[in-house]
Amino acid sequence: MSHESGYTNPTLELLNARASCRRFAPRPIPEDMLRQVLEAGIHAPTAGNLQPYSIIKIEKEETLRRMAELCGNQKFIADAPVGLLFCIDWRRTQRWAEFEMAPYTAASSFRCFWFAFQDTIIAAQNICTAADSVGLGSVYVGMVIECLAELRDMLNLPAGVLPVVLLSVGYPAKKSSPARKLGIDVIVHEETYREISDEDLADAFDEKYRGREREITQERLDKIRQVCFEVHGEEFAEECIDRIRANGHIGAAQSYFGLLYEANRIPRGNANFLKTIEAQGLDCFEEYKPRG
Numbered sequence: 001m002s003h004e005s006g007y008t009n010p011t012l013e014l015l016n017a018r019a020s021c022r023r024f025a026p027r028p029i030p031e032d033m034l035r036q037v038l039e040a041g042i043h044a045p046t047a048g049n050l051q052p053y054s055i056i057k058i059e060k061e062e063t064l065r066r067m068a069e070l071c072g073n074q075k076f077i078a079d080a081p082v083g084l085l086f087c088i089d090w091r092r093t094q095r096w097a098e099f100e101m102a103p104y105t106a107a108s109s110f111r112c113f114w115f116a117f118q119d120t121i122i123a124a125q126n127i128c129t130a131a132d133s134v135g136l137g138s139v140y141v142g143m144v145i146e147c148l149a150e151l152r153d154m155l156n157l158p159a160g161v162l163p164v165v166l167l168s169v170g171y172p173a174k175k176s177s178p179a180r181k182l183g184i185d186v187i188v189h190e191e192t193y194r195e196i197s198d199e200d201l202a203d204a205f206d207e208k209y210r211g212r213e214r215e216i217t218q219e220r221l222d223k224i225r226q227v228c229f230e231v232h233g234e235e236f237a238e239e240c241i242d243r244i245r246a247n248g249h250i251g252a253a254q255s256y257f258g259l260l261y262e263a264n265r266i267p268r269g270n271a272n273f274l275k276t277i278e279a280q281g282l283d284c285f286e287e288y289k290p291r292g
């Protein structure tokens with residue numbers, strides 16, 4: 001932590017104290033405060049200084065409630081006074097190019113998609129930090145990926161505008177404690193990539209997820225066995241169950257990938273996601289065919 005090294009300042013303190021907030025007070029955000037947070041956020045770095053993103057600011061209760069439902073019934077989305085939907089936006093730049101009679105292919109370029117995705121997230125994170133700095137809390141909602149078409153219709157998103165992530169923002173009802181993270185000794189590599197030893201790796205994850213093991217129940221075992229079977233086959237499934245029984249609990253990784261983010265389910269639908277993105281006017285996963 002910053003204060004251990006002797007270097008400290010309000011920015012480092014703020015970043016080290018950050019934690020996602022999922023319990024919001026029923027208190028509106030003053031309009032000028034939100035404006036300032038947004039202003040600070042959009043000063044974020046952006047490739048070529050193009051700012052190919054839009055932020056849909058959602059405050060209507062009914063819309064927030066619908067978004068909560070669409071995003072896996074995550075109730076806090078409706079409890080927060082504001083939802084900020086960050087979208088890649090190649091539409092605005094396209095219109096600008098059209099006004100000026102400039103050649104334009106950004107929405108057809110994977111390179112541009114790659115940059116625009118980063119630009120969008122970097123702006124979102126600046127806004128997250130700016131919100132923290134004025135005493136607000138926030139949490140990202142990645143589940144918007146499950147309802148891209150519904151969001152497009154509900155929010156009138158034109159071709160070229162693609163939702164990336166939602167940030168629910170509001171006054172925290174209760175200050176959350178920072179979550180444990182893998183340390184920089186694991187995350188940062190000196191000069192070249194270095195594989196840490198199995199022992200150090202296991203220790204690092206054990207330390208981070210200490211207390212996240214889950215009790216064995218028949219239902220959980222059945223689910224993990226099924227997930228393992230579908231992904232790696234019969235033998236792996238039996239070995240995984242034997243390991244759980246020998247340990248006397250379901251490990252954090254087994255719980256994450258076997259129960260929560262089921263490894264058999266999450267890679268499904270890749271082709272559909274690409275189709276949805278393409279239908280939204282971003283044909284950047286196809287080979288580009290010049291007209292001339």
Ligand SMILES: Cc1cc2nc3c(=O)[nH]c(=O)nc-3n(C[C@H](O)[C@H](O)[C@H](O)COP(=O)(O)O)c2cc1C
Nearest residue numbers: 018019020021022074139140141142143165178179
């Ligand atoms: C891209 C992204 C998507 C996320 N989606 C969700 C989500 O759908 N629901 C949720 O409760 N938290 C979501 N989170 C928050 C993470 O769960 C959270 O950042 C993580 O558990 C670490 O906790 P911390 O933010 O308090 O450090 C998301 C975070 C990111 C960066």
